[in-house]
Every structure is written in C-alpha cells, then in structure tokens.
Amino acid sequence: MKRPSLHRGWSLRSRLLVSSVTLIAVVCAIVGVVTTVSLQAYLYTRLDSSVDDVVGHVMHAPGGGPAAGRPGGFPGGGRTAFDPRKFVTQGGQTAGTLSVVFGPDGRAFQGAFSRDQATTGQFGSTPLTAAQLSALSGLPRDGDDHTVTVPGLGDYRMKYFVVPGAGTRLAVGLPTLPVSDTVDRVILVIICVTAAGLAAAGMAGAAMIRYALVPLRRVAVIAGRVSELPLSQGEVTLSERVPSADTDPRTEVGQVGSALNRLLGHVESALESRQASETRVRQFVADASHELRTPLASIRGYAELIRRGPEEQGPGTRHALGRIESEAGRMTTLVEDLLLLARLDAGRPLSYDTVDLSPLVIDTVSDARAAGPGHLWRVDLPDDPAQVRADTARLHQVLANLLANARTHTPPGTTVTARVLPGDGVVRLDVEDTGPGIPGDLLPHVFERFARGDASRARANGVAPGGSSGLGLAIAHAVVTAHGGTITADSAPGRTVFRLTLPATAEA
Ligand SMILES: Nc1ncnc2c1ncn2[C@@H]1O[C@H](COP(=O)(O)OP(=O)(O)OP(=O)(O)O)[C@@H](O)[C@H]1O
Ligand SMILES: [Mg+2]
Structure with missing residues (x-):
C-alpha cells in the first residue's frame, strides 16, 4: 500500500x-x-x-x-x-x-x-x-x-x-x-532572538541549498535533453554526456552524473546495435527480394512457354499451369512490394518532380474503372492545378493501392470518390467509398505491414485469384511519410475515407 x-x-x-x-x-x-x-x-x-x-x-x-x-x-x-x-x-x-x-x-x-x-x-x-x-x-x-x-x-x-x-x-x-x-523579559528576548535566528538561517540555508543543487540541475538539464531526442528509430547520435566536473564519485551529485553517463553509454551502444541489426534485416530483405525476381520471372516464362507450346495438354494440366502463372504473378508483386518497403526504410532517395495531382487521379481512376466495372467511380477535382513535389511512380502506386482497396474490399455497386482539395500550404487527396467499412479492431493497425481483414485472408488462401498480402496500405504510409506528408484512415459502415495530406509546392 x-x-x-x-x-x-x-x-x-x-x-x-x-x-x-x-x-x-x-x-x-x-x-x-x-x-x-x-x-x-x-x-x-x-x-x-x-x-x-x-x-x-x-x-x-x-x-x-x-x-x-x-x-x-x-x-x-x-x-x-x-x-x-x-x-x-x-x-x-x-x-x-x-x-x-x-x-x-x-x-x-x-x-x-x-x-x-x-x-x-x-x-x-x-x-x-x-x-x-x-x-x-x-x-x-x-x-x-x-x-x-x-x-x-x-x-x-x-x-x-x-x-x-x-x-x-x-x-x-x-x-x-x-x-x-x-x-x-527573558522569554521575550528568547523569542525575538529565535525568530531573527530562524529568518537568518532560512535565508542563508536557501542560498546554500540553491548553490549546492546547481550541479544536480546541470545533470537534470542533460537528462532532459536526452529525453527529447528521437531514439525510437533510425540512426541516432547520442553525444550528450554529463561534464567530468559533475561526475566526481565522492559527491552524491557526481554519483548521479557518472551513473547517467554509464546509462547513456549503454543506451548508445544498444541503439547502435539496434540500428546495425535493422540495417542487416533490411539489407537481407532487399537482397532476397531482388534475388527472387529472376527465378520468379523464369517460372512465369516457362509456364507460359509450356501453355502456348505445340504439345497437347489435358484440362488438368492447363488449370495447373494457369495457377502456377497467377501465383508466380502474385509472388512477383509481393517481392516487388517488399523490395520497395526495404528501400523506403533504408531512406533511398525518391526521384522528385513537380506533379499535378488531377491528371494522376484521372489516370488511376480510369484504370480502377476498367478493373472494377461493377463499382461507381467518381472524381472531384479543383479547377486550378494541385501541384506537389513527389515521385510520380510512387504516388501513382499509392493511389492505385487505395483505389484497389476500395474495389476489392467493397461489394459491387459501391460508389468510390477520389477528391483533390488544395489547402493552405498542403494538398489533400481523399479516397472515399460507401462500402461496409474497415473492421473496428483492424482500423488502428490498418497501416501496419501484413495487416488484413479476415475476408482478405480468405481471398489470399486461394478463394479468389490475386489475393491480398496486407502490404498495400503499409506501402502507401511509407511513401507518403517519405514525401513529408500524412495519411489517415477514417471508417464507418457506409463511409470509409483515406486522406492523404502532402506539402504543396511553392509554385502551385
Ligand atoms: N476501402 C476499404 N474498405 C474496407 N476495408 C478496407 C479498405 N481498405 C483497406 N481495408 C482493409 O484493410 C486491410 C489492409 O489493406 P491493405 O491494402 O494494406 O492490404 P490488402 O488490400 O489486404 O492487401 P494488398 O493491398 O497488399 O493486396 C485489408 O485487408 C482490408 O481488410
Ligand atoms: Mg490493398
């Protein structure tokens, strides 16, 4: 207690x-x-x-x-x-x-x-x-x-x-x-002398304690500075240390100071090894994905060769070849996604250009309409160009992922609207659908890697061709963050909105 x-x-x-x-x-x-x-x-x-x-x-x-x-x-x-x-x-x-x-x-x-x-x-x-x-x-x-x-x-x-x-x-x-x-008279004298003595002792004591605690405050300032450093990710240089004047082990403050320095030393080496292991994993994923592309291309190529070849095939063989091709295609997409994520994690520079979002939205929505004719597709664009500095191919991929989600995770007949809204120093891009929405327990984790709803898993298990991997929104998040923007998801049955906010270019 x-x-x-x-x-x-x-x-x-x-x-x-x-x-x-x-x-x-x-x-x-x-x-x-x-x-x-x-x-x-x-x-x-x-x-x-x-x-x-x-x-x-x-x-x-x-x-x-x-x-x-x-x-x-x-x-x-x-x-x-x-x-x-x-x-x-x-x-x-x-x-x-x-x-x-x-x-x-x-x-x-x-x-x-x-x-x-x-x-x-x-x-x-x-x-x-x-x-x-x-x-x-x-x-x-x-x-x-x-x-x-x-x-x-x-x-x-x-x-x-x-x-x-x-x-x-x-x-x-x-x-x-x-x-x-x-x-x-004696009582009066004692009271007066005691009161004066206490006042003097209080003032002198306050000054002495303040002076004695100055080194402690210096140590606290350093601890405060370290606590403000972003240590959770990326490469961190932890150069803050308590100066040697405040690390004398014979004094109490010195003991705190030297303990803090030892702690900072441990944290620094822990951060270094975390960074090293993260880099190793990232490098491994990038290398593995890269290496897998060639054999995957070969598998698809050979499957197609056999299917189109002169030899007569039974219906079972044809079905098996079709499955080999589609699964190899799915795996290629997955490998490409993993490679892209590993490269974004490693901070690989993107190839920036000034991009007007309106034509990009028209293109991607046209592609989505072709893929999902059962849905109602709408665009809502401003009259003026909405320009951002972005990597066009990556941004195209983000939009395609969002529109693909609105197509694959909603029933036919759903209305999907892509909207561009220029704002104050930013450009907003909303992808809204009238589908059943993202399940409540999935919504907080929807941008995490391999986060999928149960229906998507069922599709991934071979129920539907081209099943989902749960990487689409993770890639969208990584790309938008690399552009200095934000992406949020807001969902309720009948209205799901993914909102991208990107910094607008000066000339926009
Ligand atoms: N518009 C949406 N409506 C309903 N659920 C959605 C919507 N967008 C995403 N989700 C849910 O979020 C999950 C994660 O989406 P994400 O795009 O990351 O993965 P995926 O679509 O399952 O697979 P991938 O995009 O890699 O093929 C989906 O599995 C789905 O359950
Ligand atoms: Mg998706």
Whole structure:
C-alpha cells in the first residue's frame, strides 16, 4: 500500500529548507524552555530566601529578638503589640514587603505593605483592606513558602510562622512581580532572538541549498535533453554526456552524473546495435527480394512457354499451369512490394518532380474503372492545378493501392470518390467509398505491414485469384511519410475515407 506523504510534490530544496529550519526551531524551543524554567526556579529560590530574611528581621528585631515594649516589637502575646505598618517601613525591608498578623481564630485581622518610594514619592506603609486580609486568611500554615494572589497587589510569596515565646502568629511575604518580570523579559528576548535566528538561517540555508543543487540541475538539464531526442528509430547520435566536473564519485551529485553517463553509454551502444541489426534485416530483405525476381520471372516464362507450346495438354494440366502463372504473378508483386518497403526504410532517395495531382487521379481512376466495372467511380477535382513535389511512380502506386482497396474490399455497386482539395500550404487527396467499412479492431493497425481483414485472408488462401498480402496500405504510409506528408484512415459502415495530406509546392 502506498503511504500518503505530507511532502509529496515538494522540491528537494523546500524539503531540506523546511527540515533544517524546523530542526533549528525545535532546538531553540527546547533551549528556551529549559532556560526559562531553570531561571524561574532559581529566582523563586532567591525570593524564598529573601522571605526568610524578612522572617529573620522579625525574629531579630533591633534590641534582641521580639522585643517587648519597643515600637514595632510585641510584648508577649499582646494582640496589638506587633504593628505590621511600622514593621514594613523599618530599615532593611524592601519595597512591597507585606506582613500580616493572624488572630487565634486563624483569620488575618491586620496587615500592611510598604510602598515604593520611587513611585509614591515617600517610603511608607499602607494597611490591607478587608478583602486582601480575607484572601490571606487562606494561607497554608505549614511553614513553607506559598504563592498567594492578593487582590489589588498581585502575587505574593508568603510564609506563615509563629514567634517562639511570644506566640504571635504572623505571615510575611514579598511580591513575585520582579521574578515574573525578569522571566517575561527573558522569554521575550528568547523569542525575538529565535525568530531573527530562524529568518537568518532560512535565508542563508536557501542560498546554500540553491548553490549546492546547481550541479544536480546541470545533470537534470542533460537528462532532459536526452529525453527529447528521437531514439525510437533510425540512426541516432547520442553525444550528450554529463561534464567530468559533475561526475566526481565522492559527491552524491557526481554519483548521479557518472551513473547517467554509464546509462547513456549503454543506451548508445544498444541503439547502435539496434540500428546495425535493422540495417542487416533490411539489407537481407532487399537482397532476397531482388534475388527472387529472376527465378520468379523464369517460372512465369516457362509456364507460359509450356501453355502456348505445340504439345497437347489435358484440362488438368492447363488449370495447373494457369495457377502456377497467377501465383508466380502474385509472388512477383509481393517481392516487388517488399523490395520497395526495404528501400523506403533504408531512406533511398525518391526521384522528385513537380506533379499535378488531377491528371494522376484521372489516370488511376480510369484504370480502377476498367478493373472494377461493377463499382461507381467518381472524381472531384479543383479547377486550378494541385501541384506537389513527389515521385510520380510512387504516388501513382499509392493511389492505385487505395483505389484497389476500395474495389476489392467493397461489394459491387459501391460508389468510390477520389477528391483533390488544395489547402493552405498542403494538398489533400481523399479516397472515399460507401462500402461496409474497415473492421473496428483492424482500423488502428490498418497501416501496419501484413495487416488484413479476415475476408482478405480468405481471398489470399486461394478463394479468389490475386489475393491480398496486407502490404498495400503499409506501402502507401511509407511513401507518403517519405514525401513529408500524412495519411489517415477514417471508417464507418457506409463511409470509409483515406486522406492523404502532402506539402504543396511553392509554385502551385
Ligand atoms: N476501402 C476499404 N474498405 C474496407 N476495408 C478496407 C479498405 N481498405 C483497406 N481495408 C482493409 O484493410 C486491410 C489492409 O489493406 P491493405 O491494402 O494494406 O492490404 P490488402 O488490400 O489486404 O492487401 P494488398 O493491398 O497488399 O493486396 C485489408 O485487408 C482490408 O481488410
Ligand atoms: Mg490493398
């Protein structure tokens, strides 16, 4: 089963760029998170020790511990002896220090925090409101530091304790704002630096990857050029190679380049041997056809000699001689066709002339009418000459083949029309008949060699004299292609059209 890929359709460049930038982003994120978490933990540890210092200030107030009778001290359990307002403004307390006194019922009943001199213009204390006190009443009493949100003041790091001896229940704390400010600032700096770093890495990475992939693009250009070469037939010179600078086997691109060169070398030798074997076969067919002409002519000659000779022959011998002559004639045509095809395949030059198609059509249709008087023959010709540069004999043969098909593959009574239509730079020649048409499975292969319909095979098997070989349209195709033209077949029951398109001559 094929796995659906998220990156399908992405270029290698985009993939490399996105992967490396993502990797850098992940590393930066991990570094950022670890830095922030450890910095925050460290700052909270320091804040907790500062809270402990504040507790120490309470314990060791000037004059030796919780001093009775002194301002700010507390006289052994007196409910109002410890004045939080005075304590928070005593020397040594940082701005924002908060202190609260708890009653025996466990509720905070009095508290104050010190104001910052910088923002208020004076260093003083502010009593806590009832709402703030009730928020602080919930402070756990386990002697640890806890973060409490005090309405209107923000988060505070608070510690509850009982003054030994005096029994006074107190809580002191410091704001967490400086810690969270520092952490926020560090997070901001990390995000900005990471974003700038990613943008720079993206741009630098894109440039580096583009530079690194230049050789690969050169190799791809060569592969593209080779893919556009017509390799399927004829002689091919495959001179394209990846330059040696891009075939260094120590680099990945070099490995691709040298593999492509080896592949091109193999393809070139395969094409050469294909061409050599095609030439050999063509030469063999041409030679064999050529050699067969003489013995075939002799067979026909001797058969005719015996038939016309003075000796008396029985009806069986006469029939046999007739068959020998007609089959030898058929074989001669076949051999001539094969020879012509072999010569056209070998690219033998044709003898070009300026030919007007109209007289050629009249001649060939006249011949066809003589051969097939049962058909209705029509011509449709333009008033002006329709001139093409062509080998007259070969073109005559093409037309004769098309007209012979329209005669032999249709029943008597069929109308056959030969039409010449001068066009824009081309001349069109249609041979149309109203016969039963070419079978659907044969139509796509009708121009291939030895392609015949079943009825034609039956005739070839001796049912009718002069049976078909299946080479007529193959020859028409080869001749028209050698002239730089095209031939197409369009067929349906009642209408079959063979259309030749030939380049018109300039003087036409
Ligand atoms: N006008 C047509 N109407 C119907 N079928 C046709 C027509 N022209 C060609 N065909 C079919 O196409 C086949 C191939 O034609 P092609 O001329 O190549 O060979 P052939 O006529 O059988 O033999 P050859 O022309 O070599 O004597 C024919 O056998 C016939 O079945
Ligand atoms: Mg034919």
